[in-house]
Amino acid sequence: MKVYIRSSACISAQQSFDDDVFLDNVIEYTGTRLKAIEPDYKAYIDPKQIRRMSHVIKMGIAAAKKCLTDGNTDMPGAIITGTAFGCMEDTVSFLTRIVEENEQLLSPTAFIQSTHNTVAAQIALMLKCHNYNNTFVHKGISFESALLDARMLLAENEANDILVGGIDEMVDTSFTVLTRLGLYRRWPVSNLSLLWTESEGTIGGEGAAFFLLTDKQSPGNLAEFIALKTLYKPADIKEEIVNFIESNSLTIGDIDLVINGKNGDISNDKVYHSLKNSLFKDTAIANYKHLCGDYSVSSSFALWMASNILKRGIVPELTIEQQTTVTSPKKILIYNHYQNKYHSLMLLSAI
Amino acid sequence: MIIIKRRMSSTVYIAGLGVISAIGNNVAEHLTAFGQEKAGMGDITLLNTIHRNELPVAEVKLSNNELAEMTGLPVGISRTALLSLVAAKEALTDAGIPDLSNLRTGFVSANSVGGMDKSEDFFVDFLADNSKGKLRHVYDHECGSMTEIVAEKLGITQFMTTLSTACSSSANAIFYGARLIKNNLLDVVIAGGADSLTKFTLNGFNTLMILDKEFCKPFDEHREGLNLGEGAGYVVLVSDKVVKNLNKQPYCKLSGYNNSNDAYHQTASSPEGTGSYLAMKGALAKSGLQPADIDYINLHGTGTPNNDSAEGTAVKRIFDPEYPPMSSTKSFTGHTLGASGGIEAVFSVLAINNKIIYPNLRFKTRMNGFDFEPVKRFLKDQDINHVMSNSFGFGGNCTSLIFSRV
Numbered sequence: 001m002k003v004y005i006r007s008s009a010c011i012s013a014q015q016s017f018d019d020d021v022f023l024d025n026v027i028e029y030t031g032t033r034l035k036a037i038e039p040d041y042k043a044y045i046d047p048k049q050i051r052r053m054s055h056v057i058k059m060g061i062a063a064a065k066k067c068l069t070d071g072n073t074d075m076p077g078a079i080i081t082g083t084a085f086g087c088m089e090d091t092v093s094f095l096t097r098i099v100e101e102n103e104q105l106l107s108p109t110a111f112i113q114s115t116h117n118t119v120a121a122q123i124a125l126m127l128k129c130h131n132y133n134n135t136f137v138h139k140g141i142s143f144e145s146a147l148l149d150a151r152m153l154l155a156e157n158e159a160n161d162i163l164v165g166g167i168d169e170m171v172d173t174s175f176t177v178l179t180r181l182g183l184y185r186r187w188p189v190s191n192l193s194l195l196w197t198e199s200e201g202t203i204g205g206e207g208a209a210f211f212l213l214t215d216k217q218s219p220g221n222l223a224e225f226i227a228l229k230t231l232y233k234p235a236d237i238k239e240e241i242v243n244f245i246e247s248n249s250l251t252i253g254d255i256d257l258v259i260n261g262k263n264g265d266i267s268n269d270k271v272y273h274s275l276k277n278s279l280f281k282d283t284a285i286a287n288y289k290h291l292c293g294d295y296s297v298s299s300s301f302a303l304w305m306a307s308n309i310l311k312r313g314i315v316p317e318l319t320i321e322q323q324t325t326v327t328s329p330k331k332i333l334i335y336n337h338y339q340n341k342y343h344s345l346m347l348l349s350a351i
Numbered sequence: 352m353i354i355i356k357r358r359m360s361s362t363v364y365i366a367g368l369g370v371i372s373a374i375g376n377n378v379a380e381h382l383t384a385f386g387q388e389k390a391g392m393g394d395i396t397l398l399n400t401i402h403r404n405e406l407p408v409a410e411v412k413l414s415n416n417e418l419a420e421m422t423g424l425p426v427g428i429s430r431t432a433l434l435s436l437v438a439a440k441e442a443l444t445d446a447g448i449p450d451l452s453n454l455r456t457g458f459v460s461a462n463s464v465g466g467m468d469k470s471e472d473f474f475v476d477f478l479a480d481n482s483k484g485k486l487r488h489v490y491d492h493e494c495g496s497m498t499e500i501v502a503e504k505l506g507i508t509q510f511m512t513t514l515s516t517a518c519s520s521s522a523n524a525i526f527y528g529a530r531l532i533k534n535n536l537l538d539v540v541i542a543g544g545a546d547s548l549t550k551f552t553l554n555g556f557n558t559l560m561i562l563d564k565e566f567c568k569p570f571d572e573h574r575e576g577l578n579l580g581e582g583a584g585y586v587v588l589v590s591d592k593v594v595k596n597l598n599k600q601p602y603c604k605l606s607g608y609n610n611s612n613d614a615y616h617q618t619a620s621s622p623e624g625t626g627s628y629l630a631m632k633g634a635l636a637k638s639g640l641q642p643a644d645i646d647y648i649n650l651h652g653t654g655t656p657n658n659d660s661a662e663g664t665a666v667k668r669i670f671d672p673e674y675p676p677m678s679s680t681k682s683f684t685g686h687t688l689g690a691s692g693g694i695e696a697v698f699s700v701l702a703i704n705n706k707i708i709y710p711n712l713r714f715k716t717r718m719n720g721f722d723f724e725p726v727k728r729f730l731k732d733q734d735i736n737h738v739m740s741n742s743f744g745f746g747g748n749c750t751s752l753i754f755s756r757v
Contacts, residue, residue: 084495086494086515094554095471095474095551096474098550098551099474099478100478102401103400103401103402103550104401106554106557108559111551111555111558112559112617112618112745113617114555115463115516115517115744115746116463116494116516116517117744117748118617118745118746120516120746121612121617121745121746121748122617122746124612124746124747125615125746129612129614130611130612131611131612132611133516133610133612133746133748134514134516134523134527134610135515135516136513137493137494137495138494138499138511138512139493139496139499145513149527152530152531152534155534173477177486177489180482180486181486181490230510232502232509232511
């Protein structure tokens with residue numbers, strides 16, 4: 001069975017939602033937190049509903065709807081999302097009121113929109129879609145778990161045209177707490193120099209990226225999604241990567257581009273440096289976290305980027321790691337890890 | 352993970368069970384409580400909330416200290432992880448799978464609010480001053496943390512993931528686990544879910560005005576809402592290859608499953624019960640069974656006016672005029688949210704294995720417009736071959752599972 005990415009839509013700190021550009025006017029930010037650029041939601045959501053919706057719900061619905069439109073699909077066969085933190089804005093809002101109002105006279109709105117499956121549910125509600133609907137919430141592999149679910153549904157012939165998304169919002173509270181936990185740089189940094197000034201910590205990010213997965217061949221498809229693997233604390237990632245590539249009847253020499261999850265944090269990037277000097281020493285490497293920031297489902301941004309690189313035959317200049325030219329790559333490997341615990345591998349091919 | 356079409360393993364068996372709730376700390380204690388028709392609700396004793404003595408809940412009768420001692424986890428860890436480990440460990444031990452270390456084993460768990468019980472403590476100090484609040488209280492806020500803590504303790508590192516679809520979460524975890532086996536990605540999956548009581552959910556459901564101030568009365572005309580509960584429930588799913596090497600017979604098989612969306616409202620169910628109807632219908636189709644083959648339905652049956660009338664309507668659309676025995680075990684355990692699908696899956700399996708049907712406690716008056724009512728007394732020596740278990744959640748998320756004797 002072959003799995004294809006028919007369409008994709010991505011909201012991020014870059015102009016990724018605009019099809020006319022492809023990371024050619026990269027936006028520079030200085031700080032330790034990248035906020036997503038919000039599109040004009042009125043094109044996707046009933047204006048009456050917009051004001052009641054939190055940031056992550058709006059981002060999710062807009063990206064999902066654009067993805068469906070681009071994929072010429074009215075009704076997906078299933079809706080699956082991955083989100084590590086879920087609806088943080090509503091969660092924080094309800095928690096705050098519990099404390100401030102001492103558990104009295106609370107409004108239910110924030111609570112009912114705080115469940116992790118709210119975005120997937122709201123998409124279903126908007127489309128009147130009664131099909132399979134699921135949400136995965138497992139830290140750095142939330143999005144990959146959703147992708148695996150979609151790939152299994154296709155293999156089982158249970159559904160086709162499956163809408164899969166990675167969504168996470170960063171709110172002030174989560175940013176403050178995650179900063180205290182040491183995830184981010186202590187001092188403001190330019191996102192464009194983040195990867196070249198290694199220190200402790202990275203920059204936080206957020207976003208929503210949706211994909212329409214199908215097993216139907218079509219010249220309009222963006223890419224073939226060959227394989228996916230997640231690993232927890234792998235003993236030898238190099239060996240795992242080689243096995244992964246070989247189990248798909250390929251060798252490292254067949255990979256034209258590796259998109260890796262370098263984020264500017266010394267301990268995070270150690271494995272990427274080691275691979276660059278060994279397994280990937282003759283392979284072109286691209287980065288993405290300096291564009292969108294680091295967040296639990298940032299691999300969804302990487303998948304959006306890979307799909308577009310394969311479709312457009314262009315590797316955006318500011319993503320390339322070293323001074324090599326890569327023209328029209330045909331096979332891309334995405335390798336990302338989150339906090340050295342959760343590792344994921346995705347293999348894609350031009351169609 | 353490489354998936355090859357048409358190489359699906361045909362059957363997924365249940366080889367182990369583990370459960371903890373307000374009526375018992377393990378499977379045996381649950382069977383005793385059911386036999387004695389003893390509900391687990393009472394006054395709030397553990398949560399530090401203003402709703403004490405006002406709203407009944409179904410608490411697990413062990414403190415965090417006691418749970419920590421039982422599990423070997425640190426006492427400061429989320430109660431959800433503590434409950435999860437108790438039940439998951441019981442299930443894995445019960446399965447007694449020979450040579451487990453040479454099998455591909457996964458842990459698929461669900462919960463609705465992760466480590467919220469600890470985040471709540473953090474938040475009080477944090478709100479007063481953003482540089483305050485103990486970070487160890489918020490470190491495991493994420494739903495995935497609960498699963499990770501338990502998987503590490505069980506020594507399962509090959510595959511783990513977490514689902515969260517509100518009150519249907521762990522029913523979805525169970526059939527996701529079964530599909531991992533069917534797709535030949537894993538041989539053994541411990542699947543289910545856990546949730547502890549939190550101020551967040553208690554106040555959330557309270558603002559929705561769907562908490563009964565008395566003990567809940569599911570499927571009764573005069574039902575007034577649900578009682579919140581807590582707990583964890585897991586089944587051990589194994590492939591047909593593994594089942595051959597077991598030192599015992601499997602309990603049963605998971606013969607059908609389906610998830611459908613009501614697509615009606617974020618929290619309310621449609622009057623026609625569209626989502627629940629489609630979930631039950633889909634699960635029946637998957638199992639190749641007819642409605643008449645179902646010997647017992649473990650209802651979602653929360654006790655809210657809305658759920659029970661929507662679910663009742665869906666049951667009527669499928670089963671009328673021949674209704675199988677049915678009941679809501681939430682009349683014992685309260686509504687354990689993200690744990691309920693896992694806990695009730697354990698009950699469904701036990702119904703087949705022990706030939707029992709659970710009573711729907713406190714039922715008095717049949718709902719208007721319905722020609723059926725739930726079972727009122729504990730029934731023994733029942734010939735039960737197929738059990739349907741319903742779990743419905745916010746966001747219209749409706750799941751039905753069917754367990755069948757082998």
